[in-house]
Amino acid sequence: MMLRVKLALIALAAVGFGAQTANAQTYGFATLPPGSLNHTTASAVAKVLKEKAGMNVLVQPTGGDQIIVPMVARGEAEVGISNAMEVHDGFNKGAKDLRIIGAAHALRVGFFVRKDSDIRTVGDLKGKRVPYGFSSMRALEPTVRAILATANLTEKDIKPVMVPNVVRSADDFVSGSADAFYFAYGAPKVREVDATTGGIRMTEIDEKGMDAARKVERWGYLTEVRPSPVFIGVEKPMKVYSFDNLLFTSAKTSDEFVYKFLDTLFNNKDDLIAVQPVLREFTPAFAYKQYEVPYHPAAVKYFKEKNIQPQSLQ
Secondary structure (H helix, E strand, O other): OHHHHHHHHHHHHHHHHHHHHHHOOEEEEEEOOOOOHHHHHHHHHHHHHHHHHOOEEEEEEOOOHHHHHHHHHOOOOOEEEEEHHHHHHHHHOOOOOEEEEEEEEEEEEEEEEEOOOOOOEHHHHOOOEEEEEOOOOOOHHHHHHHHHHOOOOOHHHOEEEEEOOHHHHHHHHHHOOOOOEEEEOOOHHHHHHHHHHOOEEEOEOOHHHHHHHHHHOOOOEEEEEOOOOOOOOOOOOEEEEEEEEEEEEEOOOOHHHHHHHHHHHHHOHHHHHHHOHHHHHOOHHHHOEOOOOOEOHHHHHHHHHOOOOOEOOO
């Protein structure tokens, strides 16, 4: 009799465990392919949420931002990460359920060239083979045109190498099909290309050309960087083209999830930085800015409780 009771209890416990496992919520985090800055950021966020809050967040690599934005708006993934241009572009084209959670960090981008190249400035790209198009990341094309505009260049002044995304941009550069590649600092792919090619250098941008750049892309601005392990290709203090990377969700996502998402990340920032160093600037003050896409109500509540007002980008 006792054996039967024990077996029954074991079976009941197994059923209960199985039910808990089946009912455990899995949250999708849509991002770019491995090797990209965004994939590393998503991996850092997922790790911290899992370890510190027990939230089972699954990183879901996709082919590009044009897939990520509508995917999250439809609720097929709870969270996405993309640049401010892609998020606004998606919202304006009908993804009205998009809601911002917060700005994660600035994306500092530009054209990298070989260290032994005679190309040193954006202006030196004239007549060169330059990545263009970004068919899977369409909102990046205006940033490319904006950077070229700082040197009074257009696509007619370069030899466009059509690519679907930034990873292909780097691969074409490594293969010798392009004279430059477009990428963001902090991405593993940049470090890989630097090691593979014998060294890379970031092209310098002319600050005086930013008025022309803003006529092409309104969300871009300049930030200063200095030589460091993070800023590969920077040989001296210089300014680089920058724009914000946003964490976003759907209006359908629960308040509880969004609030817990932000609270867990801000309370465990050191763990985030250990995986993704660029998240050093991820603070409540940095995260809350005046964008034209609405913030999720739970995010607004969180920032109000911290007495944070949205920053102007101007």
